[in-house]
């Protein structure tokens with residue numbers, strides 16, 4: 085028996101004129117279908133509500149038109165990428181987004197539930213990163229922080245006044261368990277996280293980084309500075325610049341940098357400006373999800389500097405420092421996963437129709 089076909093969740097159908105309908109609006113995933121007879125066009129308009137072939141067949145039978153126009157319609161849509169052969173089980177905003185992104189050529193994350201991310205540094209920014217990852221479906225989060233909740237950690241979505249002075253890790257655990265009960269917050273001994281997100285203020289402590297390099301664990305620094313937050317580069321030991329490479333580059337520019345960095349490492353956190361805190365958490369979680377999904381990672385050998393003064397992050401590429409000895413190879417030369425920043429050009433406009441289909445502009 086032929087496989088049944090279903091419309092991807094999130095796809096909407098719009099009437100354009102008799103015989104011509106449009107599925108979706110974004111030119112990256114939308115398509116115009118013309119040459120439809122009135123029955124086919126009526127069936128297409130019902131497709132988002134009915135979901136797929138089984139219910140469309142029932143609907144067609146009730147109309148008294150039989151299954152033939154259903155077959156013809158779905159055959160017409162076969163090359164659009166908008167049909168799948170498994171009924172979509174979940175239909176939340178993330179599912180709908182990634183289904184349509186898949187039409188636009190981005191792989192749909194299928195294994196987030198099996199992923200494990202360790203977030204080290206659970207100030208308000210780190211807590212938000214953890215919350216985004218949990219909400220986006222990362223199956224297991226491990227939390228690390230030795231500090232206690234301070235005044236700068238309090239926010240309506242963060243720690244509460246009653247948390248003051250209590251261990252951040254313990255309170256973050258409680259908040260995440262309440263907000264995302266499906267996310268595991270513990271792991272069997274010896275579990276290797278897929279990624280470690282390091283949230284730090286001033287400078288990343290080399291003592292924290294050393295075991296990550298030794299154990300070959302990918303890590304993504306999220307560094308709070310006075311006027312910005314630096315996200316990245318994603319360090320995959322041996323595959324690109326490491327955090328020591330960055331320090332050596334900075335020392336090339338300022339020979340006294342190591343003295344300053346040492347003092348920064350031990351200095352108390354200063355909190356993060358409100359809009360910057362959200363922006364940085366979103367950027368960090370965005371790239372962390374790209375890592376666990378196995379999608380292209382913009383920060384494979386680059387960082388994004390986000391600030392409260394300008395909405396676009398500053399993109400900065402980093403090279404392996406010749407004096408580091410970390411063995412890093414430029415990932416843009418070796419790894420297929422590295423991606424480049426997108427330009428301001430909009431995606432493809434109308435393309436020539438094939439068999440009565442075209443992409444709307």
Ligand SMILES: [Zn+2]
Nearest residue numbers: 326329408410
């Ligand atoms: Zn290095």
